[in-house]
Amino acid sequence: MKRYLGNLDKPEERVNRALEAYQSLTKLREVKPGEGLPYKYEPPHLPGWKDMMIGGAIPGLKPNQRNPYFTGGTAKHYRPVINFDKCIKCSLCWEYCPDSVFDVTPDGYFNPALAYCKGCGICAEVCPVPDTIIMVDEMEFEDGYGKFLDEYRAWKENREAYRKWFESLLPKAQVISVRKR
Amino acid sequence: MSVSALETKRLEAVLKGDEEVEVVGTGTDAVAYALMLADVDVTSAYPIRPYGGVMQTVARLIADGYMKAEYIVAAHEHDQFEIVKHASAVGARTFVGSSGVGWLLAIEAIVAISTDRYPVVALIGNRALDDPGAYGVEHNDALMVRDVGWLLVWVDTAQEALDTTLIAYRVAEDPRVMLPVGISMDGAFLTHSEHVFKIPPKKKVQQFLPPYDLGNRKLHPSNVISVAPQVNEDWVTEIRKQMDEAMKNARKVIEEAYRDFAKIFGRDYGNPFVEPYMVEDADVVMVGMGTVSKPIKEAVRRLRAKGERVGFLRIRWFRPFPTEDIIRYLSGVKVVAVVDRDYSFGSPFDGGAVFTEIRSALYETDHRPLMMNFIGGLGGREITYNDAINMFNMALEAARKSKVEQRVIWYGVRE
Numbered sequence: 001m002k003r004y005l006g007n008l009d010k011p012e013e014r015v016n017r018a019l020e021a022y023q024s025l026t027k028l029r030e031v032k033p034g035e036g037l038p039y040k041y042e043p044p045h046l047p048g049w050k051d052m053m054i055g056g057a058i059p060g061l062k063p064n065q066r067n068p069y070f071t072g073g074t075a076k077h078y079r080p081v082i083n084f085d086k087c088i089k090c091s092l093c094w095e096y097c098p099d100s101v102f103d104v105t106p107d108g109y110f111n112p113a114l115a116y117c118k119g120c121g122i123c124a125e126v127c128p129v130p131d132t133i134i135m136v137d138e139m140e141f142e143d144g145y146g147k148f149l150d151e152y153r154a155w156k157e158n159r160e161a162y163r164k165w166f167e168s169l170l171p172k173a174q175v176i177s178v179r180k181r
Numbered sequence: 182m183s184v185s186a187l188e189t190k191r192l193e194a195v196l197k198g199d200e201e202v203e204v205v206g207t208g209t210d211a212v213a214y215a216l217m218l219a220d221v222d223v224t225s226a227y228p229i230r231p232y233g234g235v236m237q238t239v240a241r242l243i244a245d246g247y248m249k250a251e252y253i254v255a256a257h258e259h260d261q262f263e264i265v266k267h268a269s270a271v272g273a274r275t276f277v278g279s280s281g282v283g284w285l286l287a288i289e290a291i292v293a294i295s296t297d298r299y300p301v302v303a304l305i306g307n308r309a310l311d312d313p314g315a316y317g318v319e320h321n322d323a324l325m326v327r328d329v330g331w332l333l334v335w336v337d338t339a340q341e342a343l344d345t346t347l348i349a350y351r352v353a354e355d356p357r358v359m360l361p362v363g364i365s366m367d368g369a370f371l372t373h374s375e376h377v378f379k380i381p382p383k384k385k386v387q388q389f390l391p392p393y394d395l396g397n398r399k400l401h402p403s404n405v406i407s408v409a410p411q412v413n414e415d416w417v418t419e420i421r422k423q424m425d426e427a428m429k430n431a432r433k434v435i436e437e438a439y440r441d442f443a444k445i446f447g448r449d450y451g452n453p454f455v456e457p458y459m460v461e462d463a464d465v466v467m468v469g470m471g472t473v474s475k476p477i478k479e480a481v482r483r484l485r486a487k488g489e490r491v492g493f494l495r496i497r498w499f500r501p502f503p504t505e506d507i508i509r510y511l512s513g514v515k516v517v518a519v520v521d522r523d524y525s526f527g528s529p530f531d532g533g534a535v536f537t538e539i540r541s542a543l544y545e546t547d548h549r550p551l552m553m554n555f556i557g558g559l560g561g562r563e564i565t566y567n568d569a570i571n572m573f574n575m576a577l578e579a580a581r582k583s584k585v586e587q588r589v590i591w592y593g594v595r596e
Contacts, residue, residue, distance in 0.1 A: 044415075046415055046416075047419070049418075049419035049420070049422040049423050049426075052416070052419055052420070053397065053398060053406070054298045054359060054398065054420075054423050054427070055296065055297045055298030055299075055359070055398065055408065055409075055420070055423075056296075056297070056408070056409060056410055056412055056416060056420045057398050057406050057407065057408045058406060058407040058408075058410055059405070059406055059407075060405035060406050060407050061405065062405055063405075
């Protein structure tokens with residue numbers, strides 16, 4: 001592979017990219033029976049023609065209403081991690097989030113309900129404070145489907161541990177607020 | 182161009198007064214006056230003859246302050262029909278129209294209007310499809326949408342055009358229907374010919390036509406809904422079935438609308454779906470749509486005077502198809518001769534579209550008539566009184582012999 005890539009233009013960059021891709025794949029592992037999260041298939045409710053709105057119209061989600069059919073949080077490749085120490089409570093993430101993922105905490109912070117997050121990264125893009133919202137590869141985390149980490153609570157419980165954890169994620173972040181990638 | 186002093190007086194009379202006024206105008210003028218009375222909110226226009234006359238009259242009525250509507254000049258017909266679809270979705274009463282190939286350029290939007298269930302009313306100034314180029318009438322343009330949920334109606338006078346436009350809004354916007362209506366008008370013969378007709382007072386129109394109400398389907402920030410979603414096989418059958426029901430409901434709604442129309446305006450069209458003309462005890466009945474009724478009725482009168490038992494049945498509503506009326510009027514007749522101003526190449530017996538549908542409806546009757554089909558008047562060629570007499574003579578000959586020698590006749594085709 002190295003020999004092949006070495007004959008093309010920008011050989012170093014190509015080799016590095018290939019290595020990066022390979023390493024991200026080696027993180028994948030086989031999930032053994034019984035190991036995953038409990039999941040029971042429930043066929044979707046299909047209404048009859050008399051019960052449907054005409055013309056295929058569908059009642060939409062009200063502002064600030066979350067999609068009740070999407071609670072697994074499985075769509076995202078990256079998740080937002082919030083540095084609450086730096087947050088200025090401007091509410092832009094809450095305002096812009098297309099899936100109304102952010103819960104307002106009693107002291108005015110914005111805590112992402114990761115089960116509803118699609119990983120779009122708009123929150124990190126609009127956050128005006130450097131290094132405050134970062135988008136990190138989902139592969140970095142062990143929690144998932146249905147039971148996600150509560151970032152705000154983790155921060156409240158142990159600020160020092162949260163700060164260290166956040167700093168360990170910072171070099172791996174794909175999108176970092178204010179900073180260019 | 183502004184309206185004359187005389188017209189000003191007349192328009193003010195219908196907008197403010199209680200009496201109808203008589204005017205002279207073309208078929209498309211009549212539709213424009215109906216739009217003024219129906220308080221259409223949005224109209225999108227793109228020029229093509231022979232529909233285009235209605236654009237000009239509407240523009241003039243808006244410019245002179247007789248009508249308040251958004252007049253949007255579209256980039257092309259597809260754009261034109263998309264504009265009214267969206268306007269209708271947010272609660273605007275809309276009008277649109279086209280002719281021939283222009284109508285077909287918009288076909289994607291046209292289908293979406295009916296499948297999304299928006300009660301748009303369109304004028305189709307019937308025109309032959311290119312190629313070869315022709316400005317004259319042929320019904321294939323409107324018939325192209327006969328299977329996709331548009332109500333289709335053919336008119337034969339300016340008065341009927343005006344009245345049918347008002348009825349079209351009432352039927353289309355009925356919650357039991359919520360489907361678009363295409364009003365077909367023979368290019369040149371009706372769109373561009375001048376008639377005397379009466380414009381009813383707006384007060385009566387308001388009694389007849391309730392305001393447009395989309396209910397819970399109105400797109401508005403306070404009513405959050407999604408429309409036109411991708412639903413695939415899970416939902417499509419059900420949504421088509423809803424349209425099937427709506428189209429069947431339309432028959433009842435049309436009847437109610439004509440009944441109320443007669444009550445409020447005093448003009449009674451009798452049977453809403455078909456116009457029977459001297460069909461009682463007739464041995465031969467000619468059937469047609471649109472202005473071909475004029476020479477045929479004249480021929481019927483003269484042949485009746487000579488003692489021939491002939492009649493004519495004009496189809497007004499082609500969708501929903503007047504199956505019961507077709508059976509009632511044509512069962513037991515000796516020969517039914519259908520004049521098709523259209524073609525349907527390769528259809529059963531290689532006849533026209535109207536012929537094929539009538540034949541299908543009559544399959545259920547106990548006394549099936551012999552059937553003939555005249556394909557004629559294509560590309561705007563005139564069907565004259567003499568032509569009608571010739572057609573009747575051929576049909577009477579078949580009635581006497583109890584045998585149809587040639588089922589489909591391309592009438593007047595040069596050998």
